[in-house]
Amino acid sequence: MSGEFQQAALTLAGAQHFPAWLTDARAQGAAVWQGLAWPTRKTEAWRYTSLLPLENAQWQPAQARQLTDLSELVELDAYRLVFVNGHFAAHLSTECPAALVRFSEADSAQQALIREHLNQVADQQQHLFAALNSSWLQEGVLLHLGANQRLDKPVYLVQVSDQADAQAMNARVLVVLESGAEAELLEHFYSTEADDKGWMNATTECVVGANASLRHYRINLESEQSLHTGGVHVRLAQDARFNGFTLANGSRLKRLDYHIKHLGSGSDLQLNGIYLPRNQQRVDYHTQVEHCVPHCTTTEVFRGVIADSARAVFNGRIHIHPDAQKTLAEMSNRNLLTSDQAQVNTKPELEIYADDVRCAHGATVSQLNDEALFYLTSRGISEAEARVMLSFGFVNELVEGVALEPLQQWLRPRIAQMFGQNDQLTRHIIHD
Amino acid sequence: MLKINELCASVEDKAIIRQLSLDVGPGEIHAIMGPNGAGKSTLGNVLAGRPGYEPTAGSVTFKGLDLLDMDPEIRAREGLFLAFQYPVEIPGVSNMELLKAAVDARRSHAGLSELSAIDFMKMAREACKAVDLDQSFLKRGVNEGFSGGEKKRNEIMQMMLMEPSLCILDETDSGLDIDALQVVARGVNAMRAADRSFIVVTHYQRLLDYIVPDYVHVLANGRIVKSGDKSLALELEAKGYSWLEDEVA
Numbered sequence: 001m002s003g004e005f006q007q008a009a010l011t012l013a014g015a016q017h018f019p020a021w022l023t024d025a026r027a028q029g030a031a032v033w034q035g036l037a038w039p040t041r042k043t044e045a046w047r048y049t050s051l052l053p054l055e056n057a058q059w060q061p062a063q064a065r066q067l068t069d070l071s072e073l074v075e076l077d078a079y080r081l082v083f084v085n086g087h088f089a090a091h092l093s094t095e096c097p098a099a100l101v102r103f104s105e106a107d108s109a110q111q112a113l114i115r116e117h118l119n120q121v122a123d124q125q126q127h128l129f130a131a132l133n134s135s136w137l138q139e140g141v142l143l144h145l146g147a148n149q150r151l152d153k154p155v156y157l158v159q160v161s162d163q164a165d166a167q168a169m170n171a172r173v174l175v176v177l178e179s180g181a182e183a184e185l186l187e188h189f190y191s192t193e194a195d196d197k198g199w200m201n202a203t204t205e206c207v208v209g210a211n212a213s214l215r216h217y218r219i220n221l222e223s224e225q226s227l228h229t230g231g232v233h234v235r236l237a238q239d240a241r242f243n244g245f246t247l248a249n250g251s252r253l254k255r256l257d258y259h260i261k262h263l264g265s266g267s268d269l270q271l272n273g274i275y276l277p278r279n280q281q282r283v284d285y286h287t288q289v290e291h292c293v294p295h296c297t298t299t300e301v302f303r304g305v306i307a308d309s310a311r312a313v314f315n316g317r318i319h320i321h322p323d324a325q326k327t328l329a330e331m332s333n334r335n336l337l338t339s340d341q342a343q344v345n346t347k348p349e350l351e352i353y354a355d356d357v358r359c360a361h362g363a364t365v366s367q368l369n370d371e372a373l374f375y376l377t378s379r380g381i382s383e384a385e386a387r388v389m390l391s392f393g394f395v396n397e398l399v400e401g402v403a404l405e406p407l408q409q410w411l412r413p414r415i416a417q418m419f420g421q422n423d424q425l426t427r428h429i430i431h432d
Numbered sequence: 433m434l435k436i437n438e439l440c441a442s443v444e445d446k447a448i449i450r451q452l453s454l455d456v457g458p459g460e461i462h463a464i465m466g467p468n469g470a471g472k473s474t475l476g477n478v479l480a481g482r483p484g485y486e487p488t489a490g491s492v493t494f495k496g497l498d499l500l501d502m503d504p505e506i507r508a509r510e511g512l513f514l515a516f517q518y519p520v521e522i523p524g525v526s527n528m529e530l531l532k533a534a535v536d537a538r539r540s541h542a543g544l545s546e547l548s549a550i551d552f553m554k555m556a557r558e559a560c561k562a563v564d565l566d567q568s569f570l571k572r573g574v575n576e577g578f579s580g581g582e583k584k585r586n587e588i589m590q591m592m593l594m595e596p597s598l599c600i601l602d603e604t605d606s607g608l609d610i611d612a613l614q615v616v617a618r619g620v621n622a623m624r625a626a627d628r629s630f631i632v633v634t635h636y637q638r639l640l641d642y643i644v645p646d647y648v649h650v651l652a653n654g655r656i657v658k659s660g661d662k663s664l665a666l667e668l669e670a671k672g673y674s675w676l677e678d679e680v681a
Binding site for chain 2: 369370371372374376377378379380381382383385389390392393394395396397428429
C-alpha cells in the first residue's frame with residue numbers, strides 16, 4: 001500500500017519527456033518507490049528527520065529559467081555542466097570531452113553503459129529517494145573514463161535552483177571509472193534566491209574500477225526554504241580509491257546519504273564531511289560503509305557546528321562482513337553546539353562480523369570552550385569575533401584537507417560568513 | 433599606571449583576595465611572590481577579567497580608568513596583557529590569525545591604522561626570532577602540541593607584538609628549563625621601557641636573577657604581607673615562606 005504522497009510524486013514523472021531507452025530504468029524505480037512502506041517517525045533511518053515539508057506541498061515539475069549571474073560559481077578551470085532548475089543551461093556550460101556526456105546526448109555505446117550500471121550501485125530498496133530518482137529519469141550526466149584515462153581538468157557539475165513555488169527537480173550522475181582511471185568531480189548545489197522553495201532529488205552512482213581513483217566533492221548550499229534529498233553511492237573494486245568531501249548548510253529538509261561498498265581487496269575510502277546548520281535549519285547525514293572483502297581501509301571524519309535553533313543528525317554506520325579480515329576502519333564525528341537551543345543526534349555504529357580487524361569510532365558533542373574564549377578576548381579580540389574564530393577553527397582542519405585548491409579558497413569566506421555575518425568578524429579568517 | 437585599592441575578589445564564592453592594595457608606577461617591575469594558594473594567580477586573572485573571578489570590593493584603576501568596569505578585550509586594547517600560566521591550546525585557529533586579530537584590535541582602539549599583511553608578517557617573524565621560536569609556529573594552531581617552554585615563549589611573543597603598557601606574567605617561569613627561562617627573561621628585558629610596567633608573579637626566586645625587580649611583595653592569604661626590594665626575594669629563597677606566615681599570625 002503506497003501512500004498519497006508516493007502516488008502524487010509518481011504522477012510528476014508522467015509529465016516528463018524522456019529518451020525511450022530509459023523506460024526500463026524508470027519503470028524499475030517506480031515499482032520500487034510504489035512498493036516501499038512510507039517512513040514514519042518509528043522508521044529508524046528517518047527517526048529524527050521529518051518528511052512533512054515534502055508531504056505538505058503540491059509539487060510541480062520545475063520550469064526552465066534564464067540565469068546570467070554566475071558570481072556564485074567556484075572559480076575553477078574545469079569541464080562544467082550547469083543545470084538551472086534541473087534544465088540544462090548550454091550557454092553557462094563549457095565544451096566537454098567525449099568522456100562527459102548528458103544522458104540525452106549519449107551515443108548507443110554510452111546508452112548501453114548507462115543501462116548496464118544505472119540502479120546497480122544505489123540500493124533502491126534501502127534508499128527510497130534513489131528509487132524515486134530513477135522513476136523520474138529524463139536527464140543525467142555520465143562521466144566515463146576508460147582504462148588508465150584521466151582528464152586534464154576537474155569536472156564541475158552545477159545545479160542551480162531558483163523557484164518561488166514548490167517545484168521538484170531531479171539530478172542524476174553516473175561515474176564509471178575503468179581500471180587505473182582517475183577523475184576529480186565537484187557537484188555543487190545552490191539557490192540564487194534566499195526564498196527558493198525548490199525540492200532537489202539528486203542521486204549519484206560511482207563505479208570505481210580496479211586501481212582507479214575518484215576525488216569527489218559535494219557542496220550543498222541551498223536556501224533555507226529549499227528541500228534536498230540526495231545520495232552518493234559508490235562501489236570500490238580492488239585497490240580502488242574514493243576520496244570524498246561534503247559540506248552542507250541546513251534547510252527545511254536536507255537529507256544526504258553516502259553508501260560505499262568495498263567490493264575488492266585493498267580499496268581505500270576517505271570521507272570527510274562538514275555540516276553547518278543555523279537558524280531553524282535541519283540537516284541529516286546518513287553514511288554507510290560496507291567492508292565486504294579483506295584488506296580495505298576507511299577513514300571517515302564528520303564535523304558539525306550547529307547554531308541557533310538548528311538541528312543536525314549524523315548517523316554513521318560501518319559494517320564489517322565476515323570475509324572482511326584485516327580491515328582498518330576509523331570513524332569520528334565531532335559536534336559543536338554554539339547555542340543553548342542547538343541540537344544534534346549523533347549515532348556512530350560499528351557492526352563487526354570478522355575477528356581480525358582494527359576499527360574505532362567516536363562521537364563528541366561540545367560547546368564553545370570558555371577557556372579558549374577568554375584567551376582570545378584577553379588578546380583584545382571581541383567576543384563576537386572570538387566565537388567566529390573558534391567555530392571556524394572547529395572545522396578548519398577539514399577545510400584545509402580539501403585538495404582542490406580553488407574550492408578550498410572559495411569555501412573559506414563562505415564558511416566564515418555562516419558564523420559571522422559581517423566582514424569585521426570574518427576578515428582575519430578570510431585573509432589567513 | 434595601576435592602582436589597586438583594598439581589592440577583594442572571590443572565586444566560586446570563596447574569598448581569595450582580601451583587601452589587597454598595590455601601586456605600580458610607569459616603568460616599574462613588581463615581583464609578587466608567595467606560597468601556593470596565596471592568591472597570586474587569582475590576582476592576575478582578576479586584573480585581566482577572567483569570567484568567574486569576581487571582584488567583590490575595592491577598586492582598580494589602570495591609566496586612570498576604572499579597570500574592573502571593562503570587558504577583558506577592552507582591558508587588552510587599553511594595554512593590559514596577561515601571560516597565562518597555562519596557555520590554552522586552540523586547534524584550528526592559527527597563531528598568525530590570533531596575532532593579526534589581536535594587533536589590529538589594539539591598534540584600531542588606539543586610533544591607529546591597521547598594519548598591512550606584509551608589515552605585520554615582518555614584525556611577527558622578528559618576534560619569533562626574539563623568543564627563539566621557528567617561524568613555522570606562526571602557521572600552527574594556537575599552542576597546539578607546543579611543549580611547555582614553547583607555550584611560554586609564545587606568550588612572550590604575543591606580548592611583544594601587542595606592545596602592552598602593563599604586562600602581568602603569571603608564573604611564566606614555572607616548568608621552564610634554564611635555557612627557556614633565559615629566553616623569556618631576555619624578551620621581557622628587551623621590552624622594558626619608561627612607560628611600560630611589569631607585574632611578575634612567581635613562586636621561585638630564580639626568575640628574578642634574570643628579570644630584576646624594583647619591588648618584591650609577598651602575598652599570603654590574599655593580601656600583601658611584606659614588601660621590599662630585590663633582597664627580599666633572596667631572603668625568601670633562603671628561609672621559605674613559613675616564617676612570614678608566622679610573623680603575620
